[in-house]
Structure formats: structure tokens, C-alpha cells
Amino acid sequence: MGDPAYGEYLSSECVTCHQADGSDKGIPSITGWPVEDFVRAMHAYKQKLRPHPVMQMMAGRLSDEEIAALAAYFNGVR
Numbered sequence: 001m002g003d004p005a006y007g008e009y010l011s012s013e014c015v016t017c018h019q020a021d022g023s024d025k026g027i028p029s030i031t032g033w034p035v036e037d038f039v040r041a042m043h044a045y046k047q048k049l050r051p052h053p054v055m056q057m058m059a060g061r062l063s064d065e066e067i068a069a070l071a072a073y074f075n076g077v078r
């Protein structure tokens with residue numbers, strides 16, 4: 001399980017694009033996702049199975065532990 005406090009710390013660069021209140025303005029909402037779905041999506045970008053260059057770069061820089069922490073944090077944001 002990831003550490004939500006660490007995830008909150010890491011989330012500052014994510015919420016420059018993804019709105020922290022979960023609203024969707026062209027960029028998908030990533031709050032309140034089941035942890036497994038979030039982790040799977042991030043690994044899909046990291047492994048370039050999902051084609052978005054910005055998210056590939058973001059996910060590519062994150063360790064498994066950091067992805068788990070972000071998943072735990074955003075899961076709790078409603």
C-alpha cells in the first residue's frame with residue numbers, strides 16, 4: 001500500500017493539470033479512482049502501452065513506490 005501523505009507531497013505537479021477538485025476541463029479527473037485502476041493506468045504510461053507523451057514522461061520518472069503513494073492519495077480525494 002502507498003503512503004497517502006507522501007502521495008500528497010508528490011501530487012503538486014500533477015494538479016497543475018489535473019484539477020484537485022476532480023472537475024474535468026479536457027484533462028481527465030484522477031480523484032476517487034480505485035487504487036488498482038490508478039496504478040494500472042500509471043504503469044501503462046510508464047511502459048508506453050498508453051500513448052500520451054506527457055503522461056509517459058510523468059509516469060516514467062516515478063518509482064513503483066511513488067505511483068502507489070499517488071494512487072493512495074488521489075483515491076482519498078473526493
Ligand code: HEC
Nearest residue numbers: 013014016017018027028030038041042052054055058070
Ligand atoms: C502537463 C499536464 C499533465 C500533468 C503535469 C499530469 N498529467 Fe496526467 N494526464 C494529462 C492528460 C492530458 C491526460 C490524458 C492522456 C490520455 O489521453 O491518455 C492524463 C491522464 C492521466 C491519467 C489517466 C486518466 C484516465 O482517465 O485514463 C492518470 C491516472 C494521470 N494522468 C495521472 C497523473 C499523475 C499521477 C500526475 C503527476 C505525477 C499527472 N497525471 C500529471 C495531463 C497531465
